[in-house]
Amino acid sequence: MGRKEPKKRNPQDRLNNFLEVSLGFTDEEAKEEATRCLNCKNPACVKGCPVNIDIPEFIQLIKEGKRKEALLKIKEKNTLPAICGRVCPQEEQCEKLCILAKNNQPINIGALERYAADYELLFGSLDSKKKDTSPVKVAVVGSGPAGLSCAGELAKMGYMVVIFESLHKAGGVLTYGIPEFRLPKRIVEHEIDYIKSLGVEIRLDTLIGLTYTINDLFNEDFKAIFVATGAGLPQFLGIEGENINRVYSANEFLTRINLMQAHKFPQYNTPISLGKTVAVIGGGNVALDCARVAKRLGKEVILIYRRTEKEMPARIEEIKNAKEENIQFLFLTQPVRILADEESKVKAIECIKMRLGPLDDTGRQKPIPIEGSNFIINVDTVIVAIGQNPNPLIPRLTPELKTNPDGTIIVDENLATSIKGVFAGGDIVTGSDTVISAMGAGKRAAYFIDRYIKNEH
């Protein structure tokens, strides 16, 4: 019996809406898939999970029809399972190590996790155990995956936790970055409500570094601070014409749509100016998110990537979804210049063909421009999705906080920074990485913060 995939919305039914593409398992499908699990004595899958969920155990519970118990089992290790079930790259983590992966039929752990987690969405929240909080205060900076999981863990340990978020909505990249059709916002809201139900306070509209400095937080009697400000600084190509109108960073494009609801303009007041044909530059999940959002806004979309499909860092599943949605792919192509019309809006993009050379330090073949192969594509919008750098604000405004040359915060094996009592984790430490590794870091930080406070006070 082969691996089961959850049903998906038909490609033609996806185009004018942002409804979730994957429909998730039904009870029968989930049980059937769970039955395939061999319940290995030494389960490799658990080692592949950054938060070490007891995977065979929760799958066993699904097999027995105990969906709620399965969820409780996951929640012992993972605070935000409905999110992880949807956006984790399981094919590179737990599923990669599944014994059945040898035959290319690993258990669909991601879909099973999502199935268990969605119990709460269907039948209401499980009782959260709000502990009597001690008066010891911990500050968490940033309400993305690292911040939320750290706050959740600390609250469960009894700390009084305040999350500081600069935007007007919590969730970080889960809210402004990942689009609705991949991660419905009601799920993010539900998980945030859960964190709040543990007693965590979320203070919006507060930028640490400016509204309060790190020192201000210590003065307000926070005993420890976890910095989880993510990789928010967009990279640009550095080519001519990049500041022409209708050239957007992926962050700007996604934020305008996901957070500000610009596609519902003018009911929502944030505008977005797009033409008919959108070029998205990049090959990662963020690039695919941009392409698929633009498609849903009725645009022709061309994704331009300098290597081939094989080297794309995006999840295979999402590449497949994008193809089904008629995104055009232009591989081995690198933009060299963006051209403007008389209104200073994008009218075309000049590209050069690439070939693959020897391996580079990422272990992928390095793309090399083919001289004289330049060509022009007529597009009227360009979205640059070639990666994000760490957010520089806190390091810049906190000189004592030591950083690497690439802007990531330096931490020791306990996630402690160069300032006593300040810890850091997630993309601000690792550079752009996955939601689950950020959550893993948040969780580990909670453990080290607890240990630090107990030693100090």
Add this chain to the structure above:
Amino acid sequence: MFKIIGKENLASNIRLLKIYAPQIAKKAKPGQFVVLMPDENSERIPLTLADWDREESTITLIFQEVGFTTKKLAKLSIGDCISHILGPLGKPTEIKFFGRIILIGGGVGIAEILPLIKAFKEKNNYILTILGARTKELLILEEKIRKFSDEFYITTDDGSYGRKGFVTDILKEKLYQDKDFQLVYAIGPVLMMKEISKITNPFGIKTLVSLNPIMVDATGMCGSCRIKVRERTLFACVDGPEFDADEVDFDELQKRLSLFKDEEKLINSYGA
């Protein structure tokens, strides 16, 4: 939520709001701004802090009703709340003794001169102020700014008040008479700042401008506010909003400010 505790109409389309925002008031410095959303459906717009009062825990914003969101903001009354205000944002202005300073404010940009002139005066700078408006009725804060000025000039485009002409006319005259100024600071329309930069450049006088491009998050995340500064792209929200005028590509900034002009028409017809 941020409660409005004071409101004044400074001109037919220029409003002043005094808002209860203790933490922003506590941290505000001259040259900084906030980003706000009048309500949950609003866009996020940047506005420079015109004033603050740490004892009262208030900040003061002065803005012209130019777009949909500023019109929405202008509809709010004392007692109403602004849903979201983030700040203070941006790098503060370096306040010290320069010697002799020319401060130039054009249009609603005059509001942003107010915190600067107070702070520069406190450091005993000699201050020559030039304020410009299209017409007398649109000239704001005249008395408040005059009292900190050692020399004070007004121009109006139509000659209805002060000298007929532009702030640049007076700037040129003054610099040809006496070029012993250590700083020119200009805030106003992009074209005004560009022309001022052209005038001061040959004199080699340090000239600073405060820019007001389109922003979304205003924390360095989206890049909407990117400005070409000496052939490098910088973000006005975290690298600015103040830049050396000689280095700014004003033409590009002007074009980028026009990005949403079609959408602006649409939303205005939809009705504030």
